[in-house]
Amino acid sequence: MQMKRWLGSLVAVSLVATLAVGCGGNKDKDKGTAKGDFSVGLVTDTGGLNDESFNQSANMGVQKAKNDLKVDVKAQESKKDEDYVPNLTRFAKDKRNLIWGIGFKFDKAIPEVAEKFKDSKFAIVDSNLGGKIPSNVVAVTFKDEEGSFLAGVAAGLTTKSNQVGFIGGMSSPTIKKFEAGFTAGVKQANPKATVKVVYAESFSDATKGRSLAKSLYDGGADVVYHAAGGVGKGLFDEVKSRQAGKYWAIGVDMDQSRLAPEHTLTSMVKRVDVATFEITKQAKEGTLKLGTEVNFGLKDDGVGLSKNSKISPEVMKQVEEFKQKIIKGEITVPSK
Amino acid sequence: MIGKLNRNSTLISSLISIVLGMLVGAIAMLLSGYDPIAAYGALFGSIFGSASDMGETLRTITPLIFAGLSVALAFRTGLFNIGVEGQLVIGGLAAAFVGLKLDLPPVLHAIVALVVGTLAGAIWALIPGLLKAIRGVHEVIVCIMMNWIALFLSNYMVGKVLSNNSDSTEKIHPSASIRVDFLTDLFDGARVHLGLILAILAAIFVYVLLFKTKLGYELRAVGLNPSASEYAGMSVKRNIIISMMISGGIAGLAGAVELLGTNEYLSINASLPGTGFDGIAVALLGANTPMGVVLSSMLFGGLFNGGNNMQYVAGVPFEVIRIVFATIILFVAANIVKQVGNRKSRKKKGENAGA
Incomplete structure (x- = not known):
């Protein structure tokens, strides 16, 4: 019985193999090299x-x-x-x-x-x-931290509750750069504001992103920035279910405003x-x-805020000022 | 006649399941506008194509054999070790620790790393084993939890202990590596390593253990009927613990081998590697026999590695391979082929009786 079983698998595999070689003969291998x-x-x-x-x-x-x-x-x-x-x-x-x-x-x-x-x-x-x-x-x-700094300035000046949130993907140095820049930006622009930082320990779990976003908003934050890849989709799902103009999300890497057009303050675009x-x-x-x-970096337009944004003109002016200060080297943005 | 064959062996059943799985994959490709013949041609062409392709296929097969053996062994004792994933991660972590932090002479270094990795996996599996044997806690629940503990422990150690706050560790010391020049050269630079040989040895070990030793007899007896085994004087608890530990040890060895041979470094990961879960499928198709596991690993390893080439040459998404993989498992698990066979033969019998 035992013998028969594994013999079975053997025959099966070798048959598939033969079949495969048969198919393999007439294929166009050069397709990939044109x-x-x-x-x-x-x-x-x-x-x-x-x-x-x-x-x-x-x-x-x-x-x-x-x-x-x-x-x-x-x-x-x-x-x-x-x-x-x-x-x-x-x-x-x-x-x-x-x-x-x-x-x-x-x-x-x-x-x-x-x-x-x-x-x-x-x-x-x-x-x-x-x-x-x-x-x-x-x-x-x-220089992710420079772009995140500007996102922090925008968040710090936009928040009404003086509480903003950050959702990170994995707690690794790559993502800490975003957190450090963002936190520094918020503090510089609005010393009264506090930043609540949470990590999803994932780059793909949108459900987790949504529950983290929910707890941040429920806890009083009204602007939340994410650097968490696919987890961030959950942030946009959550913010969409809330009052527009009061609750904001900030996207990352690309202009993410299409995920929640009315609720996306801006995106930290990494070009x-x-x-x-x-x-x-x-x-x-x-x-x-x-x-x-x-x-x-900011200087080379490698990072920056998306053109498509809901930031108010007064805030935008200050964001521009900070941007120039960073480019001139008057502000050094921390990266960890 | 065919009905009889179907009923009596997994031979036809596995074969038909594989063919059906590939047919479903072909239909999926046709529906989404790809050419299945070109795709399968690219897939299998790469498995046997060049020396380096073949080498990478063997490299993909290696961890699957270990994972499949690990699942199959536990299964024989009636345990569903869904924790292979975590045991594998811990084995890799332990091996990385030895490979990075210790300074030992070449061959010895690798052996120590492999042994430590195996032990780490065994200890990781001991916890669900103990809980099952003593407290009757279902091993599936504990194993799933242990998987996440393993993943995040590994991530923590990579960031805080094994590297200076970085996303991944440095490469392990060359003395701990199990890549060997003659295999690398033989396969034109592919990352084939001694793990393949260890995997084959592991398969022989599991075969001898299960079918040629008293311990193996007890393990299988407990799997078939715990109450009867207890009555016959075997300790069910002891066998459960031993089975989990050996199963975990094999999984830990898989992790160590992957680390010391394939990757040679450890990085922070957002999700479990998935090899352990693939091992469940491998064991299922291999009917929980060591030889079956080796063969089904070859099939799935070939599909996975060939799938990348299929994407490259024919532009078909890799997900198609996942569809094929899943349907094969579905057909095997649901025993569809046997069901159909049985019904046919029963019908025939009915007709005979009527006549």
């Missing part, structure tokens, strides 16, 4: 291409490069952390000229693959690889698309400096 003179590969982290966040934004940038610069673009989603290396390798073997790894989660995979494929160029978003950047890699980082387009353009023109970190 490309122009300059080709780009983009590998997302586990968030995927439609994460309403930096993966999506990064893809917008390279898609723009596809249209404007006529480069060939191919994007691949990763389903597990273990997929980063094989996905990058696939593009490298395909002899793509520039290969993007989107997100700090690539900070081990990019150096590993870059080491093996010296002739390919790689770029990573949101990590400086601890300063050890290989000679065929460019590290793209953002990953600007960065991916800019770097891709430089790579195509051959002017890209490798082995270094390129840092996008």
